Amino acid sequence: MEIASLTPAERRVRWAFPRGETVDFSRPGDDAQHGGSWDPERTVRAHVLRTLLLRGEAAEGEIAALRVTGARVTGTLNLHNADVPYAIRFHACHFEAELMLYGADIRQLSLSRSYFPGLEGTALNVARIVHMSGCRVPGRLRLGGARLAGALFLDGAHLGDENAPQEGVLELNHTTVENDVVATDLVVHGETLLDGATISGSLTLNDAVLRYPGETALNAQTLAIGSDLHARKMEAAGRVNLRGARVQGQLNLAYARLSNPGGMALRATSVVAGELWLRRTAPIEGTVTLRRSQFDMLFVTPEVWPESVQLDGLTYGILNPRLPAHERLEVLEREDDGYVPYNYEQLAAAYRRIGDDDAARTVLLAKQRRRRGTLRWPLKLWGYLQDATVGYGYRPMRAAAWLVTLMLIGSVAYGLHHPAPLKPGEAPAFNPVFYTLDLLLPIIDFGQEKAYKPENAYQWLSYSLIVTGWILATTIAAGITRALSRQ
Structure with a gap:
């Protein structure tokens, strides 16, 4: 340069x-x-x-x-x-x-x-x-x-x-x-x-x-x-x-x-x-x-x-x-x-x-x-039922509330109107509370349901309690299964 x-x-x-x-x-x-x-x-x-x-x-x-x-x-x-x-x-x-x-x-x-x-x-x-x-x-x-x-x-x-x-x-x-x-x-x-x-x-x-x-x-x-x-x-x-x-x-x-x-x-x-x-x-x-x-x-x-x-x-x-x-x-x-x-x-x-x-x-x-919301209507209906009863198993206290409510309804109804015994003289003393629990709980047997037979409207009430009891038991079991699977 x-x-x-x-x-x-x-x-x-x-x-x-x-x-x-x-x-x-x-x-x-x-x-x-x-x-x-x-x-x-x-x-x-x-x-x-x-x-x-x-x-x-x-x-x-x-x-x-x-x-x-x-x-x-x-x-x-x-x-x-x-x-x-x-x-x-x-x-x-x-x-x-x-x-x-x-x-x-x-x-x-x-x-x-x-x-x-x-x-x-x-x-x-x-x-x-x-x-x-x-x-x-x-x-x-x-x-x-x-x-x-x-x-x-x-x-x-x-x-x-x-x-x-x-x-x-x-x-x-x-x-x-x-x-x-x-x-x-x-x-x-x-x-x-x-x-x-x-x-x-x-x-x-x-x-x-x-x-x-x-x-x-x-x-x-x-x-x-x-x-x-x-x-x-x-x-x-x-x-x-x-x-x-x-x-x-x-x-x-x-x-x-x-x-x-x-x-x-x-x-x-x-x-x-x-x-x-x-x-x-x-x-x-x-x-x-x-x-x-x-x-x-x-x-x-x-x-x-x-x-x-x-x-x-x-x-x-x-x-x-x-x-x-x-x-x-x-x-x-x-x-x-x-x-x-x-x-x-x-x-x-x-x-x-x-x-x-x-x-x-x-x-x-x-x-x-x-x-x-993604299911077909029969499954949706079953879902609504699980939700209302036990919150799909995530709200277990709902099941207890339903059981207590139904037990009170049944106990009062059958306490005011005792069903007739199937075999007079052989039936155990009637107890409206345990009779209602016999209807609601499908597994437990207190001997009341088999000994007495309601009539008319009270018979339909017993059918309703039996069906409701099975639904509650099924939904509770489903909720417990989900909880255990998460654990």
């Missing part, structure tokens, strides 16, 4: 590079987004920077690095498949053309608060931290298949065009990050892609705004996170797709706003996570599906759920906050697939784990009532 061919600004950069010093062209009130009008005194050509990175050498006893602040870079910085053993730091700089970093091997990369039309970084390899905090990118930021040994910072970045959102604005498909991804206050107008990405640390999307209305705002299928996924107060206008994601710790959507009216707002099928937090999340607009997902703890209140849910196969250990069963049951009525027995069993199991057997029985009774 001939020094005579360099501008004064470029000479400053060339002089600082071997020593790793920062060249600061910034001025008060700078906005990198509008840096296209900056004067020549702060303008550097991209091919000069490329030559320094590929051919430059460190000064003796120094660590070379390219560190520039507040510069305007003209032309395309093309490091396609380049091996750059130096740190690159552009702070609050304006790039006129897309950065070409495809397949490059770079020591460290920082573009914080800079403006660039786009970045092609597919298969990029960075040995240390990648800083893009506060950057402005109206086009696409592609880092698909990249390998980042340090953390990735996208906090405060604004990506995409608000007036023309498009797919793949932020692309991290199959990217490997061996530390955290910090994207607090990130704004993306278009699709964010994290399909198949692996993040060893945590992913932070707190206060992020992801907008792609009617389309997929966040596509993170089979995402693997070694720690937590924090998305507190995240706003997503469009589908959030987490199918098959694996999160070792929390999947935290507390205070978030998820909206995709008329479509799928949250698709989290086959997800495995330690905890799913929907604490004080705004009512979700659009369908939510959690089919076949597994959580050790699920925190959600009924008002968060939309009118359409898909929960078949959802497994959770603890359900918080602790609420009465009837508040949780209302959500199961919104199931798109209609009656799903598994949903009721899972909810009942959650109540049993915390020792609330009454709530568990309430859930299982609701399950039988919901099932009744």
Whole structure:
């Protein structure tokens, strides 16, 4: 590189590079987004920077690095498949053309608060931290298949065009990050892609705004996170797709706003996570599906759920906050697939784990009532009878109440009008209470029923008590069988 061919600004950069010093062209009130009008005194050509990175050498006893602040870079910085053993730091700089970093091997990369039309970084390899905090990118930021040994910072970045959102604005498909991804206050107008990405640390999307209305705002299928996924107060206008994601710790959507009216707002099928937090999340607009997902703890209140849910196969250990069963049951009525027995069993199991057997029985009774609606009329009739008598076995006190009531009716009726003995002189002394119990209880025999014969209306009363007794005995036996099978 001939020094005579360099501008004064470029000479400053060339002089600082071997020593790793920062060249600061910034001025008060700078906005990198509008840096296209900056004067020549702060303008550097991209091919000069490329030559320094590929051919430059460190000064003796120094660590070379390219560190520039507040510069305007003209032309395309093309490091396609380049091996750059130096740190690159552009702070609050304006790039006129897309950065070409495809397949490059770079020591460290920082573009914080800079403006660039786009970045092609597919298969990029960075040995240390990648800083893009506060950057402005109206086009696409592609880092698909990249390998980042340090953390990735996208906090405060604004990506995409608000007036023309498009797919793949932020692309991290199959990217490997061996530390955290910090994207607090990130704004993306278009699709964010994290399909198949692996993040060893945590992913932070707190206060992020992801907008792609009617389309997929966040596509993170089979995402693997070694720690937590924090998305507190995240706003997503469009589908959030987490199918098959694996999160070792929390999947935290507390205070978030998820909206995709008329479509799928949250698709989290086959997800495995330690905890799913929907604490004080705004009512979700659009369908939510959690089919076949597994959580050790699920925190959600009924008002968060939309009118359409898909929960078949959802497994959770603890359900918080602790609420009465009837508040949780209302959500199961919104199931798109209609009656799903598994949903009721899972909810009942959650109540049993915390020792609330009454709530568990309430859930299982609701399950039988919901099932009744799917049966043909003879079985429906039998179901109504079981429900009215013993609550399908989950309300055993009803059977006792029926028995006591019928025993009182029979005892009073036969006490006022004794039936005639079949064999006068041989019959035992008549007892209206034990005679009624003989009629009601099909197994017990006190010798009263066989010794006396009622007539007229009292005979029909005896028939009614016998039939009712058999029905009660059958329904009680069915309830006991269900209870034992659950144990």
